[in-house]
Amino acid sequence: NxxxxxxxxxxxxxxxxxxxxxxxxxxxxxxxxxxxxxxxxxxxxxxxxxxxxxxxxxxxxxxxxxxxxxxxxxxxxxxxxxxxxxxxxxxxxxxxxxxxxxxxxxxxxxxxxxxxxxxxxxxxxxxxxxxxxxxxxxxxxxxxxxxxxxxxxxxxxxxxxxxxxxxxxxxxxxxxxxxxxxxxxxxxxxxxxxxxxxxxxxxxxxxxxxxxxxxxxxxxxxxxYPLSKNAxxxxxxxxxxxxxxxxxxxxxxxxxxVPAYVRSVLFCLGIFLSFYILTLLIAGWPRVSADGPGPAAGERSLENVASRPRLDSLSSVEEDDYDTLADIDYDKNVIRTKQYLCVADLARKDKRVLRKKYQIYFWNIATIAVFYALPVIQLVITYQTVVNVTGNQDICYYNFLCAHPLGNLSAFNNILSNLGYVLLGLLFLLIILQREINYNRALLRNDAHALECGIPKHFGLFYAMGTALMMEGLLSACYHVCPNYTNFQFDTSFMYMIAGLCMLKLYQKRHPDINASAYSAYACLALVIFFSVVGVVFGKGNTAFWIIFSVIHIVATLLLSTQLYYMGRWKLDSGILRRILHVLYTDCVRQCSGPMYVDRMVLLVMGNIINWSLAAYGLIVRPNDFASYLLAIGICNLLLYFAFYIIMKLRSGERIKLIPLLCIISTSVVWGFALFFFFQGLSTWQKTPAESREHNRDCILLDFFDDHDIWHFLSSIAMFGSFLVLLTLDDDLDCVQRDKIYVF
Structure with a gap:
């Protein structure tokens, strides 16, 4: 004993x-x-x-x-x-x-x-x-x-x-x-x-x-640690x-x-509702001048097109009519392969057909949003419940030095700061709705400017962009309920959508007849999200994955370049290699002629250089944050195309009006400040929870919001401003005949 x-x-x-x-x-x-x-x-x-x-x-x-x-x-x-x-x-x-x-x-x-x-x-x-x-x-x-x-x-x-x-x-x-x-x-x-x-x-x-x-x-x-006698x-x-x-x-x-929470909620609402007030003031200003003395613009243009018929109802338009033109395929080839194209050459389809085609973008993304958001909400609620029940605060990567709980939520401030995406996305939808109502009224009175001038007005992609911005706010809020390695894709999925939709809208402005359909566009975006999930799960240190992804990236870049260069007038079949060799022999070896479409070639060469460089960077460095790497690819391509569009617009003798110019300048400044706060790096799930907390910092705004919350505020404003740039960029062409507007 x-x-x-x-x-x-x-x-x-x-x-x-x-x-x-x-x-x-x-x-x-x-x-x-x-x-x-x-x-x-x-x-x-x-x-x-x-x-x-x-x-x-x-x-x-x-x-x-x-x-x-x-x-x-x-x-x-x-x-x-x-x-x-x-x-x-x-x-x-x-x-x-x-x-x-x-x-x-x-x-x-x-x-x-x-x-x-x-x-x-x-x-x-x-x-x-x-x-x-x-x-x-x-x-x-x-x-x-x-x-x-x-x-x-x-x-x-x-x-x-x-x-x-x-x-x-x-x-x-x-x-x-x-x-x-x-x-x-x-x-x-x-x-x-x-x-x-x-x-x-x-x-x-x-x-x-x-x-x-x-x-x-x-x-x-x-x-x-060996178990020794004296140690x-x-x-x-x-x-x-x-x-x-x-x-x-x-x-x-x-x-x-209670006072801090109420003050912070009122602060958020005050910031973003001020944009509604500012929009109402700007929208009401030209209306006052338009109601002044003198004949209205619509009355001056009815005089010339009184005999034109009104648009028929959309009820007779079917989806199978999307690619019907009065001319035959040979006529398409003759028109679309001209050296110098104008918007009239690529806006020949029935307006009713195109309107319904682009409306599908909105209805598809609305459907995607519902089916994507519901399981995401359920999953993050489960995450938060596990944290609350087990007490294990290593599950979620918050900035714990500025985490304000509310009810069962551990970091309400990170969720509240996403309110701007939702409110500004809704405001953008209201602006688009107002523009569409005004445009439809102009069509009903057979306004010549609406029928034959300016960039063709199609609003479906704009509606899709506004919906994507609202969903980005919702899913970002869901991600910040419990930010960690496995659910970061929730925060980035609709960022891919926004980048893709913005590029499609830029391309649609000058190519309304040959822009991608909603089905093919969302299929490509679904493939991007698929690679995002696979990269997050299997990409870390996996050489085979990075090789496969880099090859797919380069091949996709080449195929897209060919599609853009030939305006879709090429076919991917068994004879594609023979035709490529024939073009190389006749244009590069036999007579060494320059490219027929110089501007397009410059854009595509720059795009291939950037994308090949990004593919090489991914293959060599293999960044741990694959989702951000994939998003960087989309943003780089969007910025390249937007810069090309601005340069070509100015080269073509067009001008940028005051409102879009102010939007470009202010949005660029806001993006700069937003990125500064984004790269503060208050937490990172690429490290262990203890290492991540070494980057935590105190609140810097109202003793309630941290640097990442300010990123949410500024980036939502910057995205809204970017959308306004796309909306108003070509307002200077509203009175220019479409056969005088160049395609680039």
Whole structure:
């Protein structure tokens, strides 16, 4: 039987003094430290601390397990005793330490000390190792509803776990049980946990700090600690580091949530509703001048086209009529392969047919949005529920230093800041609706300008763009419910849509008859999203994937270049290689003639250089964030095409009116500021949760929004401005005949 030395059984008492000057009772913490001087891992010494309503037991050497069931033994152990709840304001409590062992000759040291500043304000500790966990108590003042517990270190701290636990006994303060209760985070340099009073009936909680046995959980190396006779394996490689690093923590700020939340919501609504007011003012300005004296523009143009028939109803138009022209295929080839094309050459189809063709873009994206958003919402709610139930705050990569919870949501500020995408997307849809109503009225009165002048007005793609902007806000909000590696695709899917739709709209302006159908366009975008998912899941470090993707990227670039250069008048069949060789021989070898379409060739050469370079970069560097890499490809191509469009517009003798010019300048400035805040990098799921928290920063706006929230504000405004640029860019051509508007 184990023998017990009565002299080694000790008793200690502590009390609860009278209330302090701060207004609440000061509780003294008691710490029991044991050091077994003899190395006898086969016959450990058992220490049992008996208190009122609590028993804490541990053996020395203390055996803890790490990754792959590695064992670590510690000869020195320190534990803080929990504080059972008491009804009396002043009460003396006693505890007993029982020591037992099978060994007949064991020497040890047992020390009992009081913990200074046990009721937490600001405390400092030196990390000893997994054998010496520490915790402190925090008591909520009556006027405070939530606090942020901040843990900071001037230099890299050993991989640790910060836990928030209710005032209960026992306290789970070992590496193998700290995750059993409460909320917890891993930490190297920073940690921050928002705690709400409503979650703790006693209006107080413990802040527990536990050093892990290994650094692997925080992204560090996984050393092998041999169990030697004279070594403490947990301290062998980093004893000095763990002994000397100082860490301080305390409540970062005391929050009074309701006024701050209301103020922040009103701030968001005020910013974006001001755009509605500004739009109404701008829309009403030309209307005042148009209502002035003199004949209306519509009356002046009815005089010339009074005999023209009104447009028939769309009810007789079928989808099979999309590519019908009065001329035959040979006539198409003659027209579309001319060296110099005008918009009239590529706007010959029935307006009813084209209108229905482009309306399908809107209805398809609306359908996609519903079926895409519903499972996404369900999934992120599940993520948030898991975080709330398990307390594991390593699941989601928030900026914990500026995370404001609301209800079950851990970071309401990151969700609220996406409101701009939805409101500005809705505003853009209203602007398009107004433009379409005015255009249809002009058609009904047979306005010559509407019938024969300017870029053909088709609004389906604009409606799709506005819907995509609203969905970007919704899905970005869903992603920020629990941002992590597996659901980042939610944040980027409709960004791909927006980039693709903007390029299609630019191309449609001058090529309405030959622009892609909604079915083929969304099929290509679905393929992009498919590669995004595969790249996120399998792309990290997978050489085969990057080779396949780079080849597909280059081949797709070549096929698209051919399609654009020949205006779609080529066929992909078994004779394609023979025709390519024939063109190369006749145009490059036999007579070495230059390209027939120089401007198009310049654009396509630049596009191929950029895309081939991006493919090479991906193959060589293999970036971890594949979704952002894929988005960068789309944005680079969009910017290239937009720059080409502007240059060709000016080269063709056209001009940019004041409103689109102001939109271009202001949008460029806003994009610049937005990207600055985007690249602040407050968190990153490419690293471990503990490493990600090293990038966390405090709020910088209204003590509620962080840098990434400002990115949401500015990028939504910049996207809205970019859409307005596309909408108004060719307003200078509204009175120019279509046979005088060049195609490029």
């Amino acid at each position: 184990p023998s017990r030395n009565p002299e080694s059984s000790r008793r200690k008492g502590w009390g609860r003094p009278s209330p302090s000057s701060t207004g609440f009772f000061h509780t003294e913490g008691v710490r029991v430290s044991v050091n077994v001087l003899s190395d006898q891992k086969d016959q450990p010494v058992l220490f049992v601390v008996r208190q009122k309503e609590a028993v804490v037991s541990f053996q020395v050497p203390l055996i803890l397990r790490g990754l792959y069931q590695r064992k670590y033994a510690y000869q020195e152990v320190s534990r803080t005793l929990c504080q059972p709840q008491t009804k009396a304001e002043v009460e003396t409590q006693h505890f007993y330490v029982d020591v037992s062992t099978l060994s007949l000759n064991t020497s040890y040291q047992l020390r009992v000390t009081r913990v200074e500043n046990f009721v937490l304000r600001v405390a400092t500790m030196a990390a000893m190792g997994p054998f010496s966990p520490q915790y402190f108590k925090y008591e909520f003042p009556e006027e405070v509803d939530s606090v942020i517990v901040k843990v900071t270190s001037a230099m890299a701290f050993p991989c640790s776990v910060i836990s928030i636990q209710d005032i209960l006994c026992p306290v789970y303060d070992l590496d193998n049980n700290v995750a059993f209760i409460g909320m917890y985070q891993t930490m190297t340099k920073k940690a921050a946990i928002t705690v709400q009073k409503k979650d703790f009936p006693s209006h107080s909680f413990y802040v527990v700090v536990v050093v892990k046995t290994e650094d692997e959980a925080c992204g560090g190396a996984l050393p092998y 403490s394996p947990g301290l062998q490689c980093s004893c000095h580091h763990r002994l000397c690093v100082g860490t301080s923590w305390g409540q970062g700020r005391e929050l009074s949530p």
